[in-house]
Amino acid sequence: MTAEDVLSVLNLLRRAEADVWIGGGWGIDALIGEQTRDHRDLDLMYRQDQEAAVVAALFEAGFVESLSWRPIRWVVTAQDGREVDLHPLVFGDEGSAEQASPDPERPFVYPSSCFVTGTLRGTAVPCLSAEQQVYFHQGYEPTERDRHDMAQLRRAFRIATHF
Numbered sequence: 001m002t003a004e005d006v007l008s009v010l011n012l013l014r015r016a017e018a019d020v021w022i023g024g025g026w027g028i029d030a031l032i033g034e035q036t037r038d039h040r041d042l043d044l045m046y047r048q049d050q051e052a053a054v055v056a057a058l059f060e061a062g063f064v065e066s067l068s069w070r071p072i073r074w075v076v077t078a079q080d081g082r083e084v085d086l087h088p089l090v091f092g093d094e095g096s097a098e099q100a101s102p103d104p105e106r107p108f109v110y111p112s113s114c115f116v117t118g119t120l121r122g123t124a125v126p127c128l129s130a131e132q133q134v135y136f137h138q139g140y141e142p143t144e145r146d147r148h149d150m151a152q153l154r155r156a157f158r159i160a161t162h163f
Contacts, residue, residue: 015058022127030118030127041083048088071100
């Protein structure tokens with residue numbers, strides 16, 4: 001997945017009037033303001049009540065559903081191998097959101113302050129905050145990519161990470 005691919009998907013969803021935020025590795029690179037490593041996929045959070053628009057836009061662009069762990073997450077893949085990992089969010093009145101988790105009693109929580117703006121190739125893009133990225137990178141054995149991403153956040157934002 002290239003930066004141009006990310007911007008293309010974001011433009012596609014913007015035209016569909018779907019609100020999305022970049023997470024994962026591309027989200028960290030958006031916070032940093034530059035690509036720091038290769039990326040296999042694009043992680044996007046979206047408003048669950050806009051799912052019909054998200055599905056229609058991605059399917060019309062040639063993506064097909066390749067994995068379903070709904071309501072937690074689902075994945076679409078294009079014929080050329082581009083992959084988008086989608087995470088539906090249910091928003092509350094105050095702007096915070098929740099995402100289903102494997103434990104229904106403990107959803108993933110997104111405070112309203114975690115929805116920020118970063119940049120990719122000089123273009124402003126919606127993404128998750130550094131603090132939210134750190135929050136989601138805990139409680140599991142990190143990969144080398146995870147270690148790289150957390151090192152980037154420590155370098156750029158001088159924040160503590162779990163590894």
